[in-house]
Each structure stands twice: as C-alpha cells, then as structure tokens.
Amino acid sequence: MIVKDVYINAPARLVYAFLTEPAKIAQLIGTEADVNPHPGGLFRIVATATDIIRGTYLEAVPDSKVTFTWGFEGEGHTLPAGSTVVEISLHPQGAGTRLNLVHRELPAAWRADHVAGWGLLSGAPQPGRRRRPASSVQPTASTVQGPL
DSSP, X not given: XXXXXXXXXXXXXXXXXXXXXXHHHHHHSSXXXXXXOSTTOEEEEEOSSSOEEEEEEEEEETTTEEEEEEOBOSTTOSSBTTOEXXXXXXXXXXXXXXXXXXXXXXXXXXXXXXHHHHGGGGGOOOTTOSSOOGGGOOOOXXXXXXXX
C-alpha cells in the first residue's frame, strides 16, 4: 500500500478538476485521458507510448473525493487493468488543499515505481502553470506499507 499526504496551493475544486477532466489529467500525467468520473465510468490514461493505465471510477464526489481502480492495459501485464484501487480525498486547508492518497492492493514489485509516479502530485499544476516545481509544495508524509 502507498500512502501520500500533500498540500497543494490550489482550491479543492481545481485539484478535483485535475482528477476528473481529461485535458487536466493529461497535463498532470500522460499525453491523453478518457474519463467518465461517475461510479462505473471509465478511467483511462495514455501515460507513455507503451503504458496505458485503465480502470473504473468507483466514487466521484465533487471537490472532495475520487476512488478508481488502476492497472495497465495489455494481455498478460503483471499489473492488469483495474487490479488495484486508488482513493484520493481532498480537504480544504487555508488557501489550498490537503490531498490524501491511498493506493491499495499494489504488489510489492510495483511499489517503488508507483511511489515515484505518485510523486507527480508534488508537481500538480496550479492556475496559469502547466507543471509546478516540487519546491512549491509542502509534502507532509509519504509512506510505503506492506500488503493490506
């Protein structure tokens, strides 16, 4: 399991948009996204020319929470599409948002890559900028834990 807790200097409504709107998701990770942020809706991101993330939204509560399954498209992939669960909660804090992420059911072999990948949250875009330097975020906790 991966747990991340980051402060993002942007309101929850904007952070939520970066988790649910295709163009904004593509700014944060990958090159394109096809999403339908409703329970049962598609969550698909073309991360690289060879890695396509695919899952299903389990929960989408405007400006406060998204939960979706996560894995990679492709026959025989060692982390199949929809095989793990990502839960992201947003909590207004001052002028910004405290983002809590929990990535469950992630096999040990994939944890280091995903800790690094979820580090993208530290560079989450702000209004008027494509990517924000990591130095402008105040991460408070990031842990990797064993299986549930």
